[in-house]
Amino acid sequence: MSAIPTIAEAARQIERKALSPVELTAACSARIEQLQPVLHAFITPTLELAAEQARVAEREIARGAYRGPLHGIPIGLKDIYETAGIRTTAHSQQLIDNVPTTDATVVRKLAGAGTVLMGKLATHEFALGGPSFDLPWPPARNPWNPDRHTGGSSSGSGAAVAAGLVLGATGSDTGGSIRTPAAFCGVAGIKPTYGRVSKAGILPLAFSLDHAGPLAWSAEDCALLLQATAGHDARDPTSADRPVPDFCADLARGVRGLRIGIVRHFFERDNPVQPATHAALEAAIGELRAAGAVIRDVTLPPLIEWTSALTIVTLSEGFAIHRERLRSRFFDFGERLRDRLLLGATISAPDYVAALQRQRQLCTNLATVMCEVDLLLTAATGGEAPLMNDVPKWGGFDKPSFMMPFNLSGSPAMSVCIGFGPNGLPLAMQLIGKPFDEPTLLRAAHGYERLTAWRSRRPEPAEAITRR
Amino acid sequence: MSRDELALLFRRAGLDIAPETIDELHGIYGHIEAMIERVNTPAEGDPMLVFAPLELPP
Numbered sequence: 001m002s003a004i005p006t007i008a009e010a011a012r013q014i015e016r017k018a019l020s021p022v023e024l025t026a027a028c029s030a031r032i033e034q035l036q037p038v039l040h041a042f043i044t045p046t047l048e049l050a051a052e053q054a055r056v057a058e059r060e061i062a063r064g065a066y067r068g069p070l071h072g073i074p075i076g077l078k079d080i081y082e083t084a085g086i087r088t089t090a091h092s093q094q095l096i097d098n099v100p101t102t103d104a105t106v107v108r109k110l111a112g113a114g115t116v117l118m119g120k121l122a123t124h125e126f127a128l129g130g131p132s133f134d135l136p137w138p139p140a141r142n143p144w145n146p147d148r149h150t151g152g153s154s155s156g157s158g159a160a161v162a163a164g165l166v167l168g169a170t171g172s173d174t175g176g177s178i179r180t181p182a183a184f185c186g187v188a189g190i191k192p193t194y195g196r197v198s199k200a201g202i203l204p205l206a207f208s209l210d211h212a213g214p215l216a217w218s219a220e221d222c223a224l225l226l227q228a229t230a231g232h233d234a235r236d237p238t239s240a241d242r243p244v245p246d247f248c249a250d251l252a253r254g255v256r257g258l259r260i261g262i263v264r265h266f267f268e269r270d271n272p273v274q275p276a277t278h279a280a281l282e283a284a285i286g287e288l289r290a291a292g293a294v295i296r297d298v299t300l301p302p303l304i305e306w307t308s309a310l311t312i313v314t315l316s317e318g319f320a321i322h323r324e325r326l327r328s329r330f331f332d333f334g335e336r337l338r339d340r341l342l343l344g345a346t347i348s349a350p351d352y353v354a355a356l357q358r359q360r361q362l363c364t365n366l367a368t369v370m371c372e373v374d375l376l377l378t379a380a381t382g383g384e385a386p387l388m389n390d391v392p393k394w395g396g397f398d399k400p401s402f403m404m405p406f407n408l409s410g411s412p413a414m415s416v417c418i419g420f421g422p423n424g425l426p427l428a429m430q431l432i433g434k435p436f437d438e439p440t441l442l443r444a445a446h447g448y449e450r451l452t453a454w455r456s457r458r459p460e461p462a463e464a465i466t467r468r
Numbered sequence: 469m470s471r472d473e474l475a476l477l478f479r480r481a482g483l484d485i486a487p488e489t490i491d492e493l494h495g496i497y498g499h500i501e502a503m504i505e506r507v508n509t510p511a512e513g514d515p516m517l518v519f520a521p522l523e524l525p526p
Contacts, residue, residue, distance in 0.1 A: 308503035315500075327482045342493055343500055345481040346474060351504045358507040397499040 004164035004458060007221040011069035014061065021061070021072025025054035025116050028074040032118065032165045038146050040138045041159040043079045043089055045119035050074065053116045060114070069224050071114030076166040078154050079120040080127055080203040081107050086117075090126045090203050093136050093332040094325055104201025105236065106170060106212055106229045113228040118166050121156030127172055127205045128153060128318065129336035131391055141388065142185060143459040144425050148385040151184035153177040153205075157215045158185035162459055168216040168225045174205045175310055175396075176403025178213050179430060182415035184385035186426030186459075188445065189215040190222045193436045194410030195240030197226070198233030206317035207238070209310065209407045218455055219416065219445035223247040226438065242436055250439045255447040256292030258440070259373045260285075263300055267379035270303035271399050274383035276421040281379060284418040284429050287451050288377075293444075298369050298376065301362055303400035309362065310404040311397075312347055312355035319344025336393055363409045375444055376432040378402055380415045384425035402430060412438045416445045417454045469497060 005013070005024075013019035029047045036042055057072035082088045082100040089095045103111070111117070122140040124130030130152050131139035140155040142148040143163035150158045154171030158181025161169050171178035173191040182189025190213050197212040204210055214225035227248065232241040262285060267273045273281070289295045319326075322333075322341050330338065370376070379402045392398075406413040412433040419427050433441030449455050469477075471494040478485045485493075 305506065308506040311500075311503055312507060323481065330483070339489065339493060342478065342483070342485065342489075343497070345483065346469070346477055346493075346497060346500060347504065351508065354504075354507045394496050394499075397496060 005167070006217050007069065007073050007167045007224050008218070010073060010167060011071070011224070014072045015066055017061065021054040021057040021116065022051070024072065025050050025074050025118075028118055028165055028167075031163065035143070035163055035165060039141050039143060039159050039163060039165075041122055041140045041156040041163065041165055042076070042119045043091060043122055043137050043156070044087055046086060046117055047119070050116050050118045057114050057116060067114040068228075070110065070228050072116060073114075073168065074116045074118045074166050075110060076118050076121045076157060076160045076169040077107060078123050078157050078170050078172060080123055080172060081170055082201040082203070083107055083120065086120065088120065088203070089136075091123045091135055091137060092125045092334070094329060096136055100201070102201065105198040105233045107201065109229050110170075121154075121160055121169060123155060124153035124177075125334050125337040126203060126322070127174060127177055129334070129340050130155065131388060132334040132336045135334045139388070142385050142425070144186060144385070145423070147387055148425060149184065149388050149391050151180035151381070151385060154181045154189075154215060158182055158187060158189070161185065161187045161215050161217060164458065168214055168221055171213055171215050172202060172205070173211045173213060173407065174209045174314060175407055176401055178211070178215060179380055179403050179413060179415040182215050183380040183428030184426065186417045186428075187215055187217055188219050188222050188414065188416060189213070190226060190414045190438070190442070191406065191412065192226060192230065192438055193240070193412045195238055195242075196412070196436065196438070197229050198231070198236040198239050200233050200235035200239075204321055206314040208317060209314060211407065219414065219442050219449055220248070220251055222414070223251060223442045223446070240436070245439050247439055247442055250443040251446040253443055253447070254291060254450075255288050255444055257294070258375060258444055259294045259296070260288060260375045260377050260444070261296055261298035261369065261373035263376055263378035264297050265299060266303050266402055271382060271402065273379050274421070277379060277381070277383050277427050280419040280427040281429055284448065285377065288448060291447065291451055296373070298373060300369060300405065301365055303402070303405070305358070306362055306405040306408055307400040309355045309358040310408050312351060313359070315340065315344035316347045316352045316355075319347075339393075359408050362405070366405070366409050366411070370434050374434070374440055378430050378432070380428035380430040384421040384423050384427065406432050411435055412441050414441055414445050416448055418452075419454060420457070469501065
């Protein structure tokens with residue numbers, strides 16, 4: 001097997017027994033063995049387990065017990081998702097020997113769907129602060145160029161999907177941690193509505209802002225993974241008791257008639273993007289307009305307002321979560337995470353409450369704007385992935401994030417590849433939907449992907465990366 | 469906030485932080501201070517209610 005299929009493509013072949021889950025898993029395993037020494041996407045590969053799960057899936061399918069489109073599909077789990085009997089480290093010395101006794105709800109659901117677990121994936125330590133070089137494992141590297149950053153914090157997830165080490169992966173997103181690695185690695189990543197996917201058994205960063213969601217090669221694949229993982233969970237007090245729609249039902253409808261509001265001031269005034277990114281965004285907007293979307297500019301409060309509120313909430317909640325570890329095992333944190341967490345000690349309760357009050361105000365403003373459109377479109381990142389060695393320790397404090405507004409609002413949001421920059425690295429746009437309207441968001445993303453050829457371009461062959 | 473006030477906050481939190489780390493954190497604290505000031509600046513139409521994540525707009 002040479003070409004790397006999408007989940008949807010593989011599923012169609014597996015269902016009609018034209019593709020063997022054992023062979024598909026073996027192909028992923030071979031790529032992992034070849035590329036893991038370069039990309040460091042995994043903390044704990046589980047290749048023997050994967051081979052056994054693939055054999056079980058194949059036997060089940062052969063006897064007619066096909067479970068659905070994820071049956072026999074190789075996936076990876078960000079290493080903050082608890083896995084019974086498999087260590088869950090959060091990429092941290094703090095949890096280097098942590099072997100949970102139960103699965104996270106999402107892990108249990110994916111196993112129930114018949115997926116094949118290739119392993120636990122690299123992350124920024126406890127989903128914040130990387131890339132770090134003082135942890136027990138090196139940071140993941142970008143398959144488009146291993147000298148480049150993957151983005152984070154779901155760094156291994158972005159790298160593994162882009163390189164075809166897995167066909168789908170889980171991530172988490174508190175301030176852009178699904179969407180940024182999706183953007184830098186040229187894959188699709190969706191942060192669903194807050195409460196849509198259970199966080200039970202996922203190590204927290206900031207309780208009120210954490211979202212769980214998938215990364216995959218395409219929007220259609222994200223829809224398939226979301227279908228298997230969404231739904232109310234009594235184990236998670238923030239889980240929403242809402243019906244789960246068919247996330248694939250509207251995919252084929254295209255973008256015609258969708259009303260898309262462009263948040264242009266985010267990427268032109270509040271945090272101007274690089275010229276190539278601006279050109280790619282304009283081209284994407286033009287493609288959507290030409291395909292029948294109704295485009296107009298909209299205005300939201302400045303990015304810095306959103307970023308300020310989110311940063312204060314994240315640092316406060318993150319410090320509360322890790323305070324005891326900071327007291328008792330200070331040096332078992334990497335420097336980047338540890339020093340960020342310490343800033344949380346400087347924020348008072350009244351300032352935290354003020355940030356929550358500002359959050360409500362900002363979200364009220366967003367809801368008013370969303371009454372007039374179906375979706376928003378803005379930048380995902382300011383440009384191509386930076387060099388690993390150029391990622392500053394305090395990155396993010398100097399420029400406001402395009403992602404953070406939609407963690408504050410809990411809105412569903414996606415990164416979608418819109419081309420490649422001057423260094424051959426992926427560029428992305430961000431699409432944002434109304435709360436619990438992931439079907440429209442996925443419809444637009446899939447519609448855009450079908451209008452363009454970007455999904456046909458993968459990182460260069462594994463052999464070339466390995467030779468560098 | 470002065471460097472000494474910052475060091476006092478860490479001590480109150482039960483954290484014994486190295487002087488050079490406090491220096492670095494004091495250097496970056498200006499960003500946090502600006503964010504705190506921003507969220508505490510009343511805005512027109514501010515309902516002054518705390519956000520609850522599941523109270524999402526329709």
